[in-house]
Amino acid sequence: MDIKKIQLFDEKRKNSGAMLIILALFLCFSIIGAAALSADIQNVNVKTISGRSRSLIYEFNILKTKFEEAFNDSLSNTPSNEEKNEIFTALVENFSRIELNHGIFFNATLLDADNYEVDFLIFQKNTRINGIIELDINK
Amino acid sequence: MKNENAQVHVIDAITAISIIILSIIFAGSIAPVQSTVNPGTSSQLKILADDALRTLDTEMSEDDIKLTKLEYYLWSYTSSPFKNFDVRLTDFLNESFPSTISVSYNIWYYNSSNKKTVLWYPDEARLTFGTVIRSHRIVFDRYSNYVYDVILEVWWI
Numbered sequence: 001m002d003i004k005k006i007q008l009f010d011e012k013r014k015n016s017g018a019m020l021i022i023l024a025l026f027l028c029f030s031i032i033g034a035a036a037l038s039a040d041i042q043n044v045n046v047k048t049i050s051g052r053s054r055s056l057i058y059e060f061n062i063l064k065t066k067f068e069e070a071f072n073d074s075l076s077n078t079p080s081n082e083e084k085n086e087i088f089t090a091l092v093e094n095f096s097r098i099e100l101n102h103g104i105f106f107n108a109t110l111l112d113a114d115n116y117e118v119d120f121l122i123f124q125k126n127t128r129i130n131g132i133i134e135l136d137i138n139k
Numbered sequence: 140m141k142n143e144n145a146q147v148h149v150i151d152a153i154t155a156i157s158i159i160i161l162s163i164i165f166a167g168s169i170a171p172v173q174s175t176v177n178p179g180t181s182s183q184l185k186i187l188a189d190d191a192l193r194t195l196d197t198e199m200s201e202d203d204i205k206l207t208k209l210e211y212y213l214w215s216y217t218s219s220p221f222k223n224f225d226v227r228l229t230d231f232l233n234e235s236f237p238s239t240i241s242v243s244y245n246i247w248y249y250n251s252s253n254k255k256t257v258l259w260y261p262d263e264a265r266l267t268f269g270t271v272i273r274s275h276r277i278v279f280d281r282y283s284n285y286v287y288d289v290i291l292e293v294w295w296i
Contacts, residue, residue, distance in 0.1 A: 016151075036169055070286060097254070
């Protein structure tokens with residue numbers, strides 16, 4: 001009876017090594033699996049807002065056209081210089097607020113109200129476009 | 140025989156511990172997978188969105204010859220007390236993106252005068268995911284003299 005017990009104990013001891021390896025392998029795969037999963041989960045719902053993919057001149061041209069259009073439509077048929085300045089300032093404020101939402105700084109100054117000569121400035125990060133242009137206003 | 144068994148157990152234990160340590164080292168070296176966004180494709184999406192808005196803002200509306208399609212759709216929406224959305228806008232946008240790509244989008248408008256951003260389409264903002272590109276177009280409403288900014292938010296699905 002005692003010999004049988006010893007034999008069984010020896011059998012168990014022999015198998016325990018294999019069990020240890022199986023356990024280690026199981027732990028190993030669990031750790032690698034958990035790490036891979038957590039690395040993957042970390043990226044879920046990462047939002048990347050794409051920056052501009054076109055030149056700033058594209059934005060400048062749109063801005064200039066739109067500003068011209070808005071200025072032209074806002075003025076009365078025979079606008080005084082005071083009215084021109086007032087509307088111009090209000091439009092610059094509105095346009096710059098919109099552009100600022102997209103990370104672009106915009107400013108404009110009405111240099112000559114009679115000829116609608118404007119100093120336009122637009123910049124984003126390291127790109128800056130600045131120039132004096134004459135707006136095409138039919139008033 | 141007993142000594143041999145003990146030696147085998149020691150080797151087993153060392154092997155098991157080594158496997159665990161190596162797996163921990165390997166797991167520690169796993170870096171988060173960088174977002175698999177190809178800059179080329181997001182630029183293409185941005186160009187597609189820009190072009191869609193530009194086309195809408197260039198083609199004249201059949202309903203009001205003074206306004207472009209975008210101006211008309213926005214004006215008809217903002218001026219209507221029931222906020223009726225013109226499905227021609229989304230029909231056009233759906234056609235603007237090639238059928239080979241799957242995208243989803245939200246359309247917002249920002250009123251620069253009252254500084255409010257309103258969701259234009261759909262009724263409830265869709266949850267954005269991954270790389271989101273934003274394209275915008277300034278729209279001047281000649282009837283109300285408001286300056287709007289139409290923002291098209293697009294992402295891959």
